Amino acid sequence: MTAPLVQVNDLAKTFDVSAPWLNRVVERKPRQFVHAVDGVSFSIERGKTLALVGESGCGKSTVARLLVGLYTPSRGDVVFEGRPTAAVLASREGRGLRRRMQMIFQDPYASLNPRWKVLDIVGEPLREHGLLNDTAALRQRVGELLQSVGLSAADVEKFPHQFSGGQRQRISIARALATQPEFLVCDEPTSALDVSVQAQVLNIMKDLQRERGLTYLFISHNLAVVHHVADDVGVMYLGRLVEVAPKRELFDRPQHPYTRMLLDAIPDIHMTGRARTPVQGEVPNPLNPPSGCAFHPRCPYANERCSRERPVLLELRGVKVACHAVEEGRI
Known part of the structure; x- marks a missing residue:
């Protein structure tokens, strides 16, 4: 087994959302x-795609920004590639x-x-990293990059x-x-983007991955998109991973009740007649999350241990999978 290209260990990010000091004193x-993000761990093999899915506000985009260094982890x-990115980004090798x-x-x-014109937008990373400074060479390279995305x-x-929106995303x-x-x-x-344009952009991304051996962390709340692009899927709920599985395994045999709930929300166009668990409740307030398992107020299998x-x-x-009911064989 080769070492994964990206390894995330117990990643967490806490934001201070307090009112101003004087308001806190008066009130x-x-x-x-x-x-x-509260203790997320996963790995991505070179040339593979890991998708993170979950409802809005579950921490997916925060994980994305932590990975590329836009946020500093708490x-x-x-x-x-075997080296902590925080130390590398702080050194001369960060660029x-x-x-x-x-x-x-x-x-x-x-x-x-x-x-900015497209020449400046796409050419900015080339100038910033000192890869190309000659105007004619830069124009040619930007033209090649645009052609590679259609x-x-x-x-x-x-x-x-x-x-259009789809063309902007290609840029x-x-x-x-x-x-x-x-790594993207x-x-x-x-x-x-519109559904028809989504398919075009996703196909371009898959073609580029195949041609260039790219590794993706793909964040989405659309399970149909995830089914199209992912090799492995991680399901997030309120800042934590509740299930990580190969795509086929997750879609065919979901284990965690929350994963089942997400899959049950997909319209059954084949009319299979499969029994479905109705969606219960709403996502809790992240300022005051439930004790124990964060999903237990909405879970049909929850017991006293879960709370x-x-x-x-x-x-x-x-x-x-992070679930007492699965661990105890209650599902």
Whole structure:
């Protein structure tokens, strides 16, 4: 077994969301903290795709930003090719690591500078990392990158407002590929796009992965998209991983009640008649999460232990799952 390209160990991020000091004194309120990510661990093999799924607010995008160094972890570490990224980013080698790890953001309307031409947008990483400084060579390279994502080399002179949403996201992908990275963090790259355009962008990403041997962390709340692109799937709930499994195993035999609930929410177009568990309740307030297992107020299998003791992610039935009911054989 080769070592994974990316290894995440007990990663956590806490945000201070307290009111200003004077308000707290006058209203006699304590400081408040949100545990956006709380002890997440996973690994991604070279050339593979791990998808993180879960409802809005479960911490997926925070994990993405922690991996590429946009946030500093409160606890734990990210290891890239056997080396902790925090130490590397703080050293002279940080620029080289940033070149090897890039991110595709969620909103193609907000992540591109409207005042810049495509030549400047896609060419910025090349200039920033000192890969190309000659104007003619830069223009040629940007044109090649645009063609690799299905756009025309002549588009270098256009502005973002002259493109559709799907085309803008292709520009974002071209920008991320400019430094020839090995690892791409994709934060819901198709959620702002129409379904037909989603398929085009996803196919481009799969083709690029096949051609260049790219490794992806793919974040999404759309299980149909995840089924199309992922090799392995991690399910997050309120900042923690509750299940990690190979894609086929997770879709065919989901273990955790929350994973089952997510899959039951997908319309049954084949009319299989399979029994479904109705969705119960809502996501709890992250400022005041439930004790024990965070999912227990919504879980049909919860008992007294679930409300008291937080489950640990264990290897059960060939997958990793954090659930007392699965561990005890109650499901």
